[in-house]
Amino acid sequence: MPSTDYEQDTSTGFGPLRIKARGRAVMTNPTTNRGTAFTVEQRRELGIVGLVPTRVTNLENQVRRVYEQYQRTTTMLGRYLHLAGVRDRNEVLFYRLLTSNIEEMLPVIYTPTIGEAIERFSHEFSRPRGVFLSIDQPELMVDSFLNFGLNPDEVDLVVVTDSEGILGIGDQGIGGIQIAIGKLSVYTAAAGVHPRRCIPVVLDVGTDNLGLLSSEMYLGERHARVRGEKYDEFLALFVNTVKDLFPNAMLHWEDFGTTNAHRLLTTYREEICTFNDDIQGTAAVVLAAILAGVDVTGLELDDHRVCVFGAGSAGIGIANLIRDTMLRTGASETEEEAYSRFYAIGINGLYVDDQPELMPFQRPYARARADLADWAVADPNHITLADVIRNARPTILIGTSTRGGAFTRAIVEEIASYCARPIIFPLSNPTSRAEATPADLLTWTDGRALVATGSPFWPVDLDGVRYTIAQANNALIFPGLGLGVATSQATRISDGMIAAAAEALAGMVNAYRQGAPLLPTISALRTVSATVAVAVAQQAATEGLARNPLTDPIQQIYERMWQPVYPEIEAI
Template sequence: MRGVIMGTERSTVDGVIRTSARGHSVLNSPRLNRGTAFTRRERRELGLVGLVPPQVLTQDQQAARAYAQFRSQPDDLAKNVYLTALRDRNEVLFHRLLGDHLAEMLPIVYTPTVGTAIERYSYEYRRPRGVYLSVDDPDAIESSLRASGLGADDVDLIVATDGEAILGIGDWGVGGIDIAVGKLAVYTAAAGVDPARTLAVMLDVGTDRQDLLDDPLYLGNRHPRVDRDRYDAFIDAYVTAATKLFPDALLHWEDFGSSNARRVLDRYREKTLTFNDDIQGTGAVNLAAVLSGVRAGGAALRDHRVVLFGAGTAGVGIAEQLRDAMIADGLTSREAAGRIWAVDRHGLLTDGQQGLRDFQMPFARRRAEVADWRHDEDLGGVPLAEVVDRVRPSVLIGTSGQGGAFTEDIVRSMAAHTDRPVILPLSNPTRLAEAVPADLLAWTGGRALIATGSPFAPVETDGVTHHIGQANNALVFPGLGLGTAVARAGRITDGMLVAAARAIADQTDATAPGAPILPPIDRLRDTSVAVAVAVARAAVADGVAREPVDDTVEERVRAAMWLPEYPPIEAV
């Protein structure tokens, strides 16, 4: 725990924090501070007598007061700001509160409210969190990472973003750091990743959002995003420095623009311990939702037809994992790809289509195949409605960031040909969901099996309460990170992702009326344990584990989980 404050160590043997800090230095460190919960002895030894009010509270009392303060905030953004401030004051208490009220608070620290916090970043800014690396100062990358105070053995995980494709809301420049910070909160809440052993990194390469460039309060680099050569050199310098300083850390990439996301992952995935959440995490959670939905519907995965709307980072990541799962289910690679129809901003992906991107090509249909389908001149291709009419899909997935794109006509057309349509409007935040569950259930007579990217309340139809699963990569990445750490895996393999997906699907039984197709958020910790166990085993099977895994793996996973308790603290 060197990153906390000079002169502070947390023993790996007895868990005791030993610190030479005194007085305000202790209170101002969110990792050392426990405010009114410092005991009388601790107050005396740490020079705190007179600096905090006399009463000593338990953590339970502190948590009750903080929860009341949270509840009294006027709106969700204010709640987000409140929790951020709490995290900056007393990190253990923040995680205690989040863990106790996960279903209520996750939408505040994560999607959807984190999207608003990112849009408002330069206005709501109070204090920095994480490391801000600038493309204009590449020589400072290493020293900035060192300035975190963390040493080679101190970091398990770094979440980095360049802020270009935040959720579905686009380029928000430096404000994007809040998605990295939000993901880290989820890692800890869901899988007990020790927050002291993580870092959020903003890779500031500029922004193309003119409003931000014109805004005098904007806090990031005030220039357009740099060209590809400078970009790649900067990313390379970051990876080189991060892997040199923190050789065991998992490098997590979040919310990059689609071509950069793919290129960066492809460049480093074989060389280092790295993972793109939007491609791989989303692919895995979606696979879990489809496996669970398909199981409830009764037909084998290989017999399904999938229409995917929005073939960007997440969409193509999903298509790849579905294709691979269908291959595992007995189809050839060609047959499997043939069961997926991907639609993007110019309609169905077809070969030779203008603007088709490299990573989309494996999912482009032959033009001849759709020659007599209705084309929309303005769109420049076959629209979603026509694709659904022709294909009669049993699975419809949205990763387009286009709120309301799954219209009543489209959904009714789909539902006319399948008993249990699996419909996954995955776009975030909430207003960008391709459809809302209440409509989907109304249009399908309650038959749709639904999961959404952002949380939705249960829906009542014909006396059945339908619980809506949240198909968010939050079901995947925390357990993936934990399992990777327990097995000391050197790489993230496709096998580890499939194992995560299967473990999630096994956590729920969607056959009961109204049951969700994914495990609920309030069981996120158990889900993450199941994912971590499956991931650790898969790491061994794939030959990337440096730690053996045996029957005790679940115990080891649970033992590795950090808990939001105040550890013993001693003045030295």
């Protein structure tokens, strides 16, 4: 149903819904439909008498009913599809259900279940959501966005993917639209970004996934992934179109391949308000956990040595933000001093300046070959993690390698032998690819390790202490960032704004108590997002990037947060 069938001020979380449609048209739009919760008077005014069961129920009873249906569904994909069906029928009900059970349902509507939904997209396709843009039809781009039905001042967020680097499953072609949809669901559930102020987009540039190309069910373009000049021209057209049509929107890049992720962010970050969650969001939440851990160690951040194992887009993004924080708050006076505290490891071992395969964003972390001359290593051409631990003695170990079990007992015990409170983050997803389990890390260090993970893990009981394991989930950062940007109408997203988000998150925990987590829990997501949003908006104003500097930040952020409750209805 076109948006002309209803009106609502989406710039506030409390606007009434003015409905022009009548009859069954009211029931088929997830924005206007509230099923059995329509009052008798509303049913008469909207022409839906007799179209729903007689009894009027409230939102709480509806939540109970769909939650019971959810619980009867036995597979994670089945639960994902059930929730998607609720969203397609009744948007308020979907988000009320989700926010009431956020810790339980986040892994269903987001990672890890979203990966299976993406893989199954062409087989489970039911109702299209979002904008599908084909590199073979660039002339249709403007019309495609206009057909989505939003005006220039009605869009806060555009989440886009080209599906090349989807989670841990790689190139998924047009199915990547699901990651954009899932991301926006989290923006709304966690931070109250109005669901009607968001556009999910997939850039269909082909796929190198032979399984998809050979499937008769596949719904995307049937050719290999386009690269090079044609790809760049298509991306430039996309960015310019978004900038022209939706000048206030934040452009969120999601799950682009390593080759393009850093390059696109670098190319466009000074031109538009743009953010890459895989690089900047991951970095911010990890920095928050590190800052909380550093407080416990009693050392300054500058006093730590950092080893990044699996230094690709995410790993280098984390290193960059830690480096910038050292430069801003620590004793490091030059970038060279800050870089000297990092040891980046890739598939060919420690990054060294004579390795030709290093990408431009990785090269600043390459160690000079001459500086390693006195290291005791088995193979100077492939310096391993064990070599780095033994020779460099890092105090912070970050895993973004997807190599399950890479942080062995020998490596962890070596760190614990010289570091009283080692900070060890096995961040790779899913659980099977985590570099170590929290239980092993705590056992091998006699409970001294400060641990955060990428996947959720159960608490660990050791020597009478229960250790709650912090999950470095990007959902603790990106929703609040988006809300802060939208409310302040920031023109750019600066490194200072990313750091402010991380510091606000770190400030919400007290990790000194033995066993306490280094990050807030997912159950506190709404409070976390609001706190992050205030910090981001204030930093944007400080840097002169806010078109709408907040005069009463807490109240203005609160008023902007959409609530999953049925709004007042006006039949017009």
